[in-house]
Amino acid sequence: MGPCKRICGAIGVALLCAGTWAPCAHCGTQPSGTPRTEFFVAAGTTIGYPAVVGELPAWVTLQAGGAYCVTRSVAVGVATGWNFIGTHGILYFPPGGDFTEAKETIAMVPAIGYVKLRLPIRSGGVVPYITAGAGSYTLRSTRKPADAGSYRDSKFGFNTAFGLAGNPGHFSRQVELRYDAVPMERDKLGLIRPHSWLNMFTVSLGLQLP
Numbered sequence: 001m002g003p004c005k006r007i008c009g010a011i012g013v014a015l016l017c018a019g020t021w022a023p024c025a026h027c028g029t030q031p032s033g034t035p036r037t038e039f040f041v042a043a044g045t046t047i048g049y050p051a052v053v054g055e056l057p058a059w060v061t062l063q064a065g066g067a068y069c070v071t072r073s074v075a076v077g078v079a080t081g082w083n084f085i086g087t088h089g090i091l092y093f094p095p096g097g098d099f100t101e102a103k104e105t106i107a108m109v110p111a112i113g114y115v116k117l118r119l120p121i122r123s124g125g126v127v128p129y130i131t132a133g134a135g136s137y138t139l140r141s142t143r144k145p146a147d148a149g150s151y152r153d154s155k156f157g158f159n160t161a162f163g164l165a166g167n168p169g170h171f172s173r174q175v176e177l178r179y180d181a182v183p184m185e186r187d188k189l190g191l192i193r194p195h196s197w198l199n200m201f202t203v204s205l206g207l208q209l210p
Contacts, residue, residue, distance in 0.1 A: 035169035035210055038075060039066040042174060042206025049199045052085050052106055060084045061202050067116060072168060075116040079133070083108035083200075102143050109138045110180070112159060118168070127168075131161045137182045157182035165208045178202040 042063045051057040061084070067077025085106040114133025121128055138154040159180040166172025180200040 039209040042204040044204025046202040073118045105142045107140045111136045172208045174206045174208045
């Protein structure tokens with residue numbers, strides 16, 4: 001299954017649960033009253049260092065995921081998303097021709113697993129949480145014209161996050177600050193090859209779905 005299909009599937013499941021959130025919250029519970037599953041969708045802004053495209057280090061990021069609630073405080077889940085890193089001009093050498101210009105669009109697609117821990121401190125129904133995870137980060141380069149040579153490059157990376165959301169099992173807003181680190185010393189993109197790591201900081205707003 002491709003990255004786009006994984007994203008669409010996760011978002012589709014989350015939106016389906018959002019449309020019927022009351023039955024999900026009621027039927028999807030363990031005997032202790034803890035909800036069995038939870039989902040989220042979010043959008044935000046990512047700042048990357050070093051800048052992947054030119055001198056613009058920021059881009060739009062979409063995220064979606066779901067988790068199984070082991071207890072009311074601990075959940076284990078998977079997440080994916082799409083990082084709209086940007087488009088820039090490049091020079092390439094076409095077969096039988098001279099150097100010419102092309103457009104390159106770069107995106108990043110994570111596929112990660114994570115553990116979520118809700119903290120006991122809360123106020124007004126807002127529950128702080130932290131997450132830690134790891135997985136695959138795939139850089140996708142799409143070039144036009146096509147003979148300029150598009151490619152993919154996957155790396156194993158890590159992430160951690162701090163956020164605020166509502167009580168588990170309830171539809172609520174979510175705000176999160178996330179840090180991702182991906183080793184890039186052997187990356188195919190010459191713009192970031194001299195650096196050992198690509199560091200990404202994401203601030204996002206989203207919905208927690210029961």
